[in-house]
Amino acid sequence: MLELRNVSYAYGDNDALRDVSVVFGANQLVALAGPNGSGKSTLLKLAARVAHPSHGTIAYEGRALRDWPAKEYAKQVGYLPQETDPAFPMRAIEVVVSGRAPFLGRFAWEGESDFAAARKALEMCDAMHLAERYLDEMSGGERKRVFLARVLAGTPRVILLDEPLAALDVAHVQQFSRLLRDIVDRTGSTVVFASHDLNWAAAYSDRMLVMCDGALALDAAPSEVMRPEVVSGLFGFEANVTNGWLVPR
Amino acid sequence: MKKATLLLFVLLAASIALAVSLGSASLSWHAIVAGDPTARTILFRIRLPRVLLGALVGATLAVAGVTFQTLLRNPLADPFILGVSGGAAAGAATATAFGLAAYRGIVPAIAFVGACGATAAVFTLARRRDYVDPTRLLLSGLVLNAFFSAVILIAFSLSKQSDLTAALRWMMGTLFGASWNDVALLAVLLVIVITALAFCANDLRMLAFGEDDARSRGVDVERVKWIGFGASSIVTGAAVAVSGIIGFVGLLVPHLIRLIWRRDFRYLLPLSALGGATLVVLADLLARIAVSTTELPIGAFTALLGVPFFLSLLRRSR
Numbered sequence: 001m002l003e004l005r006n007v008s009y010a011y012g013d014n015d016a017l018r019d020v021s022v023v024f025g026a027n028q029l030v031a032l033a034g035p036n037g038s039g040k041s042t043l044l045k046l047a048a049r050v051a052h053p054s055h056g057t058i059a060y061e062g063r064a065l066r067d068w069p070a071k072e073y074a075k076q077v078g079y080l081p082q083e084t085d086p087a088f089p090m091r092a093i094e095v096v097v098s099g100r101a102p103f104l105g106r107f108a109w110e111g112e113s114d115f116a117a118a119r120k121a122l123e124m125c126d127a128m129h130l131a132e133r134y135l136d137e138m139s140g141g142e143r144k145r146v147f148l149a150r151v152l153a154g155t156p157r158v159i160l161l162d163e164p165l166a167a168l169d170v171a172h173v174q175q176f177s178r179l180l181r182d183i184v185d186r187t188g189s190t191v192v193f194a195s196h197d198l199n200w201a202a203a204y205s206d207r208m209l210v211m212c213d214g215a216l217a218l219d220a221a222p223s224e225v226m227r228p229e230v231v232s233g234l235f236g237f238e239a240n241v242t243n244g245w246l247v248p249r
Numbered sequence: 250m251k252k253a254t255l256l257l258f259v260l261l262a263a264s265i266a267l268a269v270s271l272g273s274a275s276l277s278w279h280a281i282v283a284g285d286p287t288a289r290t291i292l293f294r295i296r297l298p299r300v301l302l303g304a305l306v307g308a309t310l311a312v313a314g315v316t317f318q319t320l321l322r323n324p325l326a327d328p329f330i331l332g333v334s335g336g337a338a339a340g341a342a343t344a345t346a347f348g349l350a351a352y353r354g355i356v357p358a359i360a361f362v363g364a365c366g367a368t369a370a371v372f373t374l375a376r377r378r379d380y381v382d383p384t385r386l387l388l389s390g391l392v393l394n395a396f397f398s399a400v401i402l403i404a405f406s407l408s409k410q411s412d413l414t415a416a417l418r419w420m421m422g423t424l425f426g427a428s429w430n431d432v433a434l435l436a437v438l439l440v441i442v443i444t445a446l447a448f449c450a451n452d453l454r455m456l457a458f459g460e461d462d463a464r465s466r467g468v469d470v471e472r473v474k475w476i477g478f479g480a481s482s483i484v485t486g487a488a489v490a491v492s493g494i495i496g497f498v499g500l501l502v503p504h505l506i507r508l509i510w511r512r513d514f515r516y517l518l519p520l521s522a523l524g525g526a527t528l529v530v531l532a533d534l535l536a537r538i539a540v541s542t543t544e545l546p547i548g549a550f551t552a553l554l555g556v557p558f559f560l561s562l563l564r565r566s567r
Binding site for chain 1: 448461467
């Protein structure tokens with residue numbers, strides 16, 4: 001579905017991504033793990049068509065991203081950046097319905113079908129009760145759910161989330177991880193989420209991509225990543241594994 | 250939305266009617282209908298163009314203000330923040346220093362050139378390879394405004410005393426001497442600019458969530474920035490050229506509208522235009538009639554009218 005071939009990207013002279021090749025299929029929950037600055041965000045940005053690779057190509061359904069009309073691609077692939085707070089106060093329903101933007105004509109306003117899609121997305125994220133509330137009156141966890149609903153309102157087939165679990169407490173992390181699992185199971189879409197927390201990245205995902213210094217270090221099932229020798233080799237982090245969780249040694 | 254537009258439209262129409270009726274020379278509708286030439290001259294040559302120009306200037310400043318705030322994602326942005334007013338004022342002050350104030354139309358023309366030059370300079374400074382950096386844009390505007398202040402101070406020191414009064418009055422904002430030419434020029438420009446902004450309105454409101462987010466939604470962010478900043482700056486330059494520097498409208502009106510209706514850019518654009526027009530028409534009316542012997546600066550009245558209203562709304566909002 002979505003294929004990166006020998007993709008590199010540099011911010012000025014700093015290489016952020018080095019020769020990454022990876023293929024994302026349908027119906028997968030993929031965790032993008034790795035330490036801060038390892039290139040997770042950059043990979044998601046390039047896949048979301050926010051920036052274009054310095055070298056290599058990215059293709060969706062066999063067609064290079066540069067050849068996709070911007071709005072058409074936006075209907076296929078939804079992206080949630082790390083920070084998305086709107087500059088001015090907005091109600092949740094307005095935020096979510098703005099996820100329908102790629103479907104709107106130039107002078108068109110959202111219609112009833114767009115609001116129906118927005119409400120459905122809010123429901124899926126268990127956030128219907130927040131619809132009329134203002135974002136700045138919400139907790140971090142509630143806000144994250146609203147923004148996930150905004151992505152879902154566009155009914156994308158690939159969903160790219162940059163650190164959606166950051167700034168959530170442990171109960172909300174679990175709730176949100178389950179929600180992601182649920183979305184993949186119910187919609188058959190592919191969710192790729194970046195997380196610097198190895199344990200949570202592994203907990204609900206089907207597949208883990210581990211990034212190191214801008215390169216793809218490992219692409220494997222969570223059970224293969226969560227081993228003391230692998231973790232120690234990749235991160236220099238000495239730990240035991242108990243019930244699939246890393247515990248510092 | 251329809252109710253809000255209608256309400257503001259009625260408010261604007263009422264303000265225009267009031268502003269046309271009142272002034273230092275008393276004007277009776279009876280005399281106008283009867284065809285009294287003096288009354289007709291006052292109405293059609295002096296008062297009506299002035300009131301309409303005020304409405305257009307107010308709409309321009311408010312539209313530019315809401316556009317800048319949206320593009321820069323900064324609630325403190327106003328139409329003058331990128332050096333438009335500084336450039337215009339420096340142009341006008343320099344023209345005055347060279348004794349050109351005596352020739353009608355020269356000062357506004359040079360002011361407009363100054364406004365456009367300042368905008369172009371700010372954009373050139375803020376451009377990095379393939380995109381315009383909003384932070385650099387703000388910083389460049391700030392620094393250029395400081396530079397223009399220096400030019401203005403020097404130009405004023407070199408100007409003739411007799412030319413200074415008019416120049417100072419212009420810098421404080423005035424609609425004195427408004428002509429139908431000014432009205433026509435600004436009306437045409439404003440219609441073009443509002444159309445261009447309406448064309449990008451769906452994209453502009455997506456910028457509220459940040460540039461990366463908007464890009465991922467298929468918005469051509471760089472194009473929207475060029476159209477938004479370019480169109481707003483040019484029409485602001487024209488407004489400043491014909492009316493001087495009327496402060497506060499561009500900053501205040503979008504916030505007033507937002508405090509009452511709390512909606513996205515597509516609503517704020519027309520509502521701000523109507524609100525800005527109403528505020529300047531009323532401010533100019535007060536500036537004309539508050540003291541019978543002289544005219545006071547409009548900029549003072551936009552603030553005097555706007556600030557209490559704004560503060561009371563702010564206190565009542567969450």
